[in-house]
Amino acid sequence: MESIYLIRHAKAEGQEPYASLTDEGYRQAEKLAELLSSHGISYIVSSPWKRAVQTAVPLGAAIQQHIHTDERLQERVLSTVDLPDWMEVLKRTYDDIDWVAEGGESSRVAARRGLAVLEECWNRPEPHGAVVTHGNLLSLIIRQYVPSFGYPEWAKLSNPDVYVLRREQEHTNAGKSKEGKPVFNILRLWPD
Helix, strand or coil: CCEEEEEECCCECCCCCCCCECHHHHHHHHHHHHHHCCCCCCCEEECCCHHHHHHHHHHHHHHCCCEEECHHHCCCCCCCCCCCCHHHHHHHHHHCCCCCCCCCCCHHHHHHHHHHHHHHHHCCCCCEEEEEECHHHHHHHHHHHCCCCCHHHHHHCCCCEEEEEEECCCCHHHHECCCCCECEEEEECCCC
């Protein structure tokens, strides 16, 4: 792949895996399909959680593509206990990527599973793909490409949101840095 469209699901009724999109969320998913249908996307993979799949359905219909699901794209579990100060706990996980709240998943572990999906996408033959996921995991994935992307940027994400991640083609050694690592650029596409 040359580019991957990283998509946060549209507005939903809750945070549970089975939470559906709201009426506004369904309208947003349609708008998302209109925005992205002309971008040459020919592969879609989504979190299996209901709101993510429902966000992907209009795009899949618009470009006549099947929606693949991958459990590695489900939202990161911050904790299995109720956290009244959950935003402070979340902020801490950006500062210390190995810290884990009770029953939760560290930022490092969550990012690793999300990146594994992206690595598989980069190796696919389609030129452009879409990955539909959730806000915290999306921010952790982006952070692997843009290290300054942290808690403040997560807090500014919208539902839905879209970033396009592209491999640089015109660079030293055909898209690789002097160290031999691929070079990427990222751009936010979703209008506020």
